[in-house]
Amino acid sequence: MKLDYGKYRGIIVSIALFLLLDASVMSLNFYISYEISEDAVGVNIAGRQRMLSQRMMKSLLDMRSVLVASESEGADITSVLNSALKELDATVNMFHATLIAFDEGGLAPGAEGGEVLLKPAGSGASVAALHEAKQIWAPFYKQLNALQKTNLTAESQIFLAQLNTAVAYGREYNLTLLKLMNQLTGELENVASSKASRLRWIQTAGISLAIINFFIIMFHFLRQLRDSDRHIEVARGETQEILDTVNEGLFLIDKEQRIGEQCSKALADMFGRRDIAGKSFNDLLSGIVSEKDRATATSYIGLLFDLRKKQKLIGDLNPLRQVEIYIPQADGSYVNKYLSFSFSRVMSEGNIIHILVTVVDVSKQVLLAGELDVARAQGQEQLALLSTVLQADSDMLNMFLKNSVSSFAKINEILKHQAKSVPQYIDKANQIFALVHNYKGEASALNLGRFSSQAHEFEEQIIALKNRSELTGNDFLGLAVILNKLIAETESIQDLLSKVASFRSNTKTSVATLAANNGDYLSFSHLQMLATKISERQGKEVEVVCTGFNDVALGDEAQSTLNGLAVQLVRNAVSHGIETCSSRILAGKRPQGEINLRIAKRNNGDLQLVCEDDGSGLNREAILRAALERGLISGEEDLEGDDRRLAELIFHPDFSTRDAADEDAGRGMGLFALRQTVREMGGKIAINSRNGRGARFVVSIPVTALQMNVAV
Amino acid sequence: MLKLMVVDDSNIIRSKICRAHNADKFEIVATATDGAEAIAFFEMHHPQVVTMDLTMPNIDGIECIARLAAINPEVLILVVSALSDQATGIEALEKGASGFLLKPFSENDLRAALDELTEHLND
Known part of the structure; x- marks a missing residue:
């Protein structure tokens, strides 16, 4: 099934923005956190510079106090001084390298023996502090280096002089250097702190935006869901209206030949039941059509689900195209109607998923067609009669009609007459037969085939009566029915004759004139x-x-x-x-x-x-x-x-x-x-x-x- | 061109189908008068489309359809019959035919039915 992207564009854009925002906040978070962690290293190392400046001063003062004490006591202090000088050298180099790294950027000794990369100080206050520190440090660095190069044993006095100079310089600038390193540390801490607060701001803003975005997405989604629900509800309502109003029976059948859940209301009247939804189609037909039709219909629907069978080429095989059904009633009787079923395939992605069944009650049409057939047959008979009447001798025809009326009256009288024994009944039958036989002969002579054959049927009935071992008055009732039919037919020819007579009223051989013949x-x-x-x-x-x-x-x-x-x-x-x-x-x-x-x-x-x-x-x-x-x-x-x-x-x-x-x-x-x-x-x-x-x-x-x- | 075989015991119907089919699309490769002949010609000429009567001597249409479908399940069979019983027509389709044309038919009816039967082969 293809996804309709247009329908979901709003929500897709909102989600993409949400993800982009989250990614941006996260990237910034990483970047700033990284910088803050770098700044923390800088702050530590700047703090270490304060300690180093004090340690250098302490080492200088320690060495001079050792030298002064040794002069009065005369002890050999060379090894002690060498050790102190070595420690001072390490401190001086560390301070110097760190100061250069802060100023120009580069590697500086780390806290745990390794090296760390420092960026050149960026803020104005840091640069100014470093600049001033470098000016103070440069002469001090020279003095301290000179101490390292002086031979302690041979040039002890020179060393002492140099030491005194360095101590003097140190005393003068030590606090300034400490203050400057403090400034640097403070400045670096400020930078780190401002970055941290920026990070907090970004995080707050990012989360706020994300929350807003979330609400937008939710709003969008809910609105779309509500719209979609409303559409579905409207569509369902319309479908129901159609199914409640349509005159045809409509339902779907699945591959298992089960009827779908939605059926049109008309079906209930057609089949006299309401429990049609969900039933098997076979059960629906059971008892209301013949077993043969039911079996054939099941096979036919099976064919409809077969894609290889061409739907347009199997319509003639539909066994339910017009079928008479018998609906059982509550009083045990049956009502029969004629239904017409038509079947159409419902396709989805090239597959047959359902068969749509349309049922129409065609009882009226079928009855009408039957009546039309009868009327047509009657019309043809009338025409044949007319043709016979027109060809027949009108004089004889009138005579025939008169005789017929007279014979029918006699037959009626005979029928009314009560007989008391079987021979009397037989006699009665014989008398009627003689009259009917005369009538048949005259009809035959006038070529009125329909009348002679009806009279022949009348005779058959009389013969059947005569062949019975017992006879009662009721047995003659059937003859009265046939007699009435014959009278009606004869009246119809009389009617026709008078019409023809009026048509020929001006001619010499007028039927009317001949009818009055005496x-x-x-x-x-x-x-x-x-x-x-x-x-x-x-x-x-x-x-x-x-x-x-x-x-x-x-x-x-x-x-x-x-x-x-x-x-x-x-x-x-x-x-x-x-x-x-x-x-x-x-x-x-x-x-x-x-x-x-x-x-x-x-x-x-x-x-x-x-x-x-x-x-x-x-x-x-x-x-x-x-x-x-x-x-x-x-x-x-x-x-x-x-x-x-x-x-x-x-x-x-x-x-x-x-x-x-x-x-x-x-x-x-x-x-x-x-x-x-x-x-x-x-x-x-x-x-x-x-x-x-x-x-x-x-x-x-x-x-x-x-x-x-x-x-x- | 699609190879067409006409199976019908009536000479009139065979001639009518031979005359009415669309000659641009179909080439008649065989005409058979009963089921046995149809099976023999089918194996000889391998037609893709067959028009089949149901009531025939020797082997009847239903049996013939089942045999042809067993030989080539892809064959397209159009049953051409005067329907006396829908169940028989349905049985013919269950045995392997794909469509049904009711006798009597016009030449247009036949052309339309053959076109519908072979519609999916046009691509």
Whole structure:
């Protein structure tokens, strides 16, 4: 980590000054102490000069008293004098050398036998004292030297004279010399004393400055510390504010995948807990996401801490990019939400030290996206519906809607009716089935795929009900739900139709006009469309030829009833009568089958609907086998030539010669539904079949039932 | 120039990578259609960068990545796969791959991913 010198410049300068000051005071201290110690030597030696001057005088006086005594007693004193002279010589030389050293600077005999270096006296008083001492000393030094050179034995009188001269001189100047040496000593002591006091002053000043500097440093330091603390406090406060306010969940994860101490407040609401800081990330996810997601997330974070893995190139592998979590509640229930986790590396000096995790609650977005998908699908369905409605015959469409409303009302009535036994329930189911089946057929004929497939689902439910060993009224509740759905869908097409009608309001073929149609001719062109659709699914080709349709005019009710019957007859003929193209070719027929649908008014006023096909005719063997399997006939029964008995079998509910049911046939309910409708109107059905050459269904309906209006 | 090897059992993807890569930076030294071929070509041509599919015949992508990383731990492997399961992609990276590119990808996506993968080699 680089040190920010700028931040600490003040304190560094203060400390440097402190050290410089201390070093200066210490150097001065050493220098002055050294000088003082030198001065102390000078003072000692100057003091010694005082002693030497007195010792010389004493030696001179001693020698003269010895000489005077020897003259009166006649004793030989040569050796005594020689010894005294020697001592005097040493004293004189020491005094002289010292005096010269004080005056000019240089070596002088030390106190302990060695030599010491003296600096020339600096102060005016010392120089003056030395100057005067030298003037006094010079003649005295000569006189004393002369004594040393005189022969004691041969020249005793001369020696005595010289001694007397020296004593006389000494007596005159001895005290002056002593005073001068005293002056020198005193002066040297003064110099040393002034240096000592200067040293004390410097030390005091130095220590005072050091103390001041110390306080400055301390002040600086404390101020900086206070500023820094304040900044840290402000930064911490801001961080806390951010973490308390931000809508995202924010936290750091370390290499051990432990969550850091600081987390944003939003996390508590997201995860429904407050003890997130310091927890392991794995524990946080435990129980709220799948075990697989948790394990994958742990591995993924491991990759994020690996510098060799490129962060930008592993984003697609984030298993928590959008994850559904389940938050347990106090009452034992769960609340689910969608969270989106994103991960970013936190780098320091080229190393990954943490992973920053950002969590966003995207539940609203996910739900919105789901709703959008549903709305888009509904929109597409509406569009498909619109396209169907626009292509469909508006007349037929209106008829379909009317029939549907009528059928739904009937189904509702049947559902309301209380049954008392299982056979009654089965009968109820059969009646509903017949109505739904008619509805499915009409929807299919109009190419309303969505409605026919919903009706098919309805049929499946009824079949499932019928297969139950026990039945109660509650079992029929499910049918009411599907019925409501069908009603809603049908209403939506009604709604759409009225919009289209208003759009086409000025055209001749206005839907609104056609919707109000009463007493018009029948138009069964949609039957060809139905036949083509079914035959395409079954690998067949069929042509529907309608005759007599323009000879009768019918009311709305009659039209819709006849339409329902015609649809069932055509469906049956295509599914069971007409063969596949290849079978027809093998049988020597033309590949395209033909269904003749005729409507005619009989003399007694009844209406006759005939449906004749050129298919294979009723397959007696298959009918007998299927009837046998279902227990409808006994093994001994022979139905050869008995079309009436055959008809009873094929109109039985649940009877089918097919093994599996599809949208077109196979449940055995189509002909049952046909018979139900005919019976309700008091009509009859006759069947005539020619093996390999086709079948003919003749439906007769009493005129009273149809309230027929004969136009021509 | 960096030596690049393309490993994918789909001819279309191989051609797309060969067409889309930055030719100023990469030189394609080999293309392999399965893991076994990739290992053989790797030892022969020593590519520094490899693009690797995960679902392949013989030796699959995960196993192949582990083998290539064992031969040369410095090799940079970019997994190019249609992600059916994130755990599989993560396993590929744990075995030694360095990046992941999701199929389908645009030519720009591929160039950017290869640049990101080899960014530290630019110096």
